[in-house]
Amino acid sequence: SLFALGSIISPLIVAAFLVDYNSWWKPFFVALFGGAFLVAFAPLLFRIPFVGSNQKATHFKKEVFSKKVFWLILAGVLLYVGYEIGFTSWLSSFVFETKGIEMRYASVFPALLWTGIFIGRLLAGFFVDRLGYELSLLFMVSIAFVSFGAALLLSSPVTIGIAVVFAGFGFSGTFPTLQAILISTMKDGIGFAIGMFTVAASIGGAISNFFVGFLGHQFGMMAGVLFIMFLIFLEIVVVLLIIRLKAVVKDA
Template identity: 40%
Template sequence: MRIETNFVIVASLVYFLFGFAVMAIFSALPAIAIDLEMSHSMTGLVIALPKVFFQIAALVVVILSKKGNPFKIMLLGLFCVPFSIILITLSKEYFQFLLGKTLFFFGFGVTEMSIVFGVSVMAFRRTGGVLNVVHAFFALGCIISPGVVSIFLTDASSWNIPLCIPLAISLIIIPFALKIACKQERTDNDMESERIAFPKELLFWLIIIGCFIYVGYESGLSSWLSTFVYEAKAFPLRGSSLLPSLLWIGLFLGRLATGIVVDRFGLEKTLVSLTLASLIGVSMIIFSNSTPLLITGVFMTGLGYSGIFPTLQALLVSSYRQNRAAILCAFTVAGSMGALATNLLVGSISETVSLFAGMSFILTLIVLSLILFTLLGISHAKTLRNSAKKSHGKQVFTNGVF
C-alpha cells in the first residue's frame, strides 16, 4: 500500500478519535458539571482554556517544522493523547479534569496541524478532497459519540466510561503512525524558510478572520448545546447528551455533499449558502418552543456548518505554498482564539445574564460571518481577475506584441 494511502487512513482514524473524544466530553458536560460541581464560569474555563494550549501546539509545530518532518512531529501530539485521556477518566476533582483536557487539546493541536502540513508536503492533487475526507471522519466520530455516551450515562458519575474507546484507538494508531514517520522523508524543497512571513493580500486576512469567527460560533454551539437544551428547553439529561449527534449527522452528510458540489458551485457561493443555512438553523434552536422544530434546527445547523471549515482550509492551502507552516499556524491560532473567546463570552454572558442571552451571542457571530464571506467572495473574484490580467500580459509579451 502506498505511503500516501496509509497516511490518509491514519489521519482519518486520528480525526475520528478526536471527534469521538471531544464530543463525548461535550455531550456529557451536564453530568460532568454535576459530578465535579462546576459552575457556568468553571464550565466556560474548561471549554476555553484548552484552546490556549491548542495555540501553543501550533507554535510548537511551526518551530519544529523548520528542521523537522511533519510526520514525526505528529507523533508528539499522538503520544499526548493516551496520557491525557487517562487523566480525564480518572478525574475526581475539577483541576485534574482541567489539566487532562488541556493536555488533550495540546496533543490535538500538534497532531491536526501536522496532518494538514503533511497533506501540503505530499502535494496531493485534490487537497480539498483529502481534507474533506479526514474532516468527515471527525464528524463521524462526533455522530457516534453522543449515542455511546447516552447508553452509559445512567447517572452523573458514569460520564468517563465512553472515553475508554478513544483511549484504545489511540494505542492502536500510534504504531502505524510510527511506521509512516520512519518511511516518509522530506526533501530539501519541502523545507520552510527561516523567516516567518505572512501574505499581504486582503484575501488571506479575510480567510483568517473568517476562521476566527466560524470556529468560534461552531465550537460555542457544539460545546453549549447539551447544556442549553437541558437547562433552557427542559430536555431530559440523556436526551440532551444525544442531541449533538444529530448536529454532527448534518455535518457529516453536508460535508460529503459539499465535497461533491463545491467546485462546481463555487467556493464563495458555497460559504454564503452554508452560512445562511446556519443562521436559520441556530435561530430555530434558540427561539423555537416546539421540540420537532428544535430538532430540525439542530440538523439544519449541522448542514450549514458542514463545509465552511474545509472550504476555508483548502482555499488557504491551495493558494499559498510558501511559508506553509506559518500560514497554517495563523489559521489554527485564529480558529482556537475564536473558540476561546466565544466560549468564555458565552459562559460569562450565561452567568451574568442568562443562558438564552449567551446562545444569542452565537447568532450574532453567524450574521457577522455572513457579511465577511460576502466580502471574501468579492476579494477572491478581484484576485482572480488581477491574476488573469497578469497572465494575459505575460502571454502578449512572450508573443512579441511589445
Template identity: 35%
Template structure:
C-alpha cells in the same frame, strides 16, 4: 493520498471529534459533581482554546522546519495523556489539564493532516478535507450517543474517556505504516527551491480568511458545547434526552460534509461559502427560537449541522491553495488566531449565560454567524 495515510487521517479526525465533544455532553454532570457553574465551564473551554493557540504556533513552525513523522507521534501521545486526565478526573484542575492537553494535541493534528493533504495532491483539496472532517463529525456524533447510553444505564459517566484512550491504538498503527512515504514527501517539500525563495507575508486575504475561520469556530463549537445545556435549562428537556442533541448536530455535519463535499469545487469556494454560511444562520435561528419540542429541536439541530458542515474545510482549502509554499505558516497563523477568537467566544457565552441565561448566550452565537456572513463577501475568488 495513499490508503494508509487516508485511513490514518480518518481515524485521527474521528477520535479528535469523539473526545472534543465528550466534555460538552457531560457539562450538567460535571457541574453537579464538582460544584462549578457555567462561567467556570466557559473558562475551561477558553483554556482549551488557549492550548490550541500555542499548539498552532509551535507546530506550524515545526512542520516548516523539522521531521513531520515525530511531530505527529508526539501529538498522539499528548492526546492519550489528556484523555487520561479526564478519565481520572477528581476535580476542576483535572478537567482543566485534560482539556488543555487534548486541545494542544488537537492543534498539532489539525495542522499536520491538512498540511499532509497539501503535499499529497494538487486537485480537489476541499473535497478531501470535507471528507476527512466528516470523520471528525462522525466521532462527534458517536460521542453524545455513547455518553447518553452510559448516563441512562450506568453511573460510570467517565467511561467514554477510557474508550478514547483504547481506540487511539488505531491511528498509531496506521501512521507507522505510512512513515516512509510521509517522510519522503515532507523532505521534498522542505527542499523545494520555490519554497526557499518564497517568504511568508500576512496579506489582506489571509486576514479575511483567518477572521472568517475564527468566527466560524467560535459559533460552531460553542453551539455544540452549550446545546445540551440550553435544551436542559431553557427548554426543560431531560438530561439524558438533552445529551443526545449534539449528536443530531454532528449527524448534520457528517451528512453535509459527505454529501456536499463536491460543491465548493463545483460552484467556486467563495460562492459556496456564501450559501453555506447563510444556511447555517437560518437554521440555527430556527433552532433557538422555534425548537420548542423534541421533534422541532431535532429537525432544527440536524439542519444547522448541514449548514455548518462545509465552511471550515472550504476555508482551509483556500488557505492551502493560496499559500502553496508556506502551507505550515498559513495554517499556523489562521489556527492560532482562530483560537483567540474562539476563546473570547467561549468566555462570552459562559459569562452571558451566567448573567442573563443560556438563551442569550446562544443569541450571541447567532450574531457571530451573521458577522461572518457579511465578512465572507470580502474574500477574493480563486
C-alpha cells in the same frame, strides 16, 4: 466526515450511560477508555516517513502576511470554530435549561448537529465545485444562520432537532472550504499559512467557549447562545468581504 461520524456516535453513548445525575462519571470513564485506546496507536505514527519541505517559514512570512485574503480567512476560521465548538459544547445545556427537554434526551442533540455536519460534508463535493468556493461558503453559512435562529424560536423537541440538523448542514463545509480557499490562494509558504490557520481555529474555540459560559452565567443561557448566533452573523460578513476581495483581484 469521519470526524463528524465520531461526533455523532459519542453523544448517543453518553445518553445511554447518563440515566440520572448520579451517573455523571460514566461518560468520562468511557472517554478516558477511548483516549487510552487511541494513545495505544501513537507509536505506529513514528513508522510513517516524513514528507515535507525543509524550507524555513521565515522566507514566506512577508508574502503571506501581505495578503488581505489570508487575514480574512483567519478571521473566518476563528469565527467558525468559535460557533461550532460553542454550539456543540452548550447545545445540551441550552435545550435542557431553556426548552425544558429532559437531560438524557438533551444530550443527544449534539449528535443531531453532527449528523447534519456529516451529511453536509458528504454532499459538499457535489455542489462546491459547481458553485465555487466563495458562493458555496455563503450558501452554507446563510443556512446555518437561518437554521440556528429557527432552533432558538421553536419549542417542540422534534422541530428543534430538525433545525439543529440543518444548522449542522450549514456548518459542514465552512472549515474545509476556507482551507481550500487558503491553499488555492497561497503560492508559497502554504505550510506556514496552514499552521496559522490552525492557530486561529484553536483561539476561536477557546474564546467562544469562555464567552458563552460567561454570558450564560451572568445573563442566562439564552444570552450565551445569542452570542453564538452573532458569531455566525459575523461569519457572513467575512464571507462577503472575501467574495468582494476576490472579485476585485479578478477584475484587476
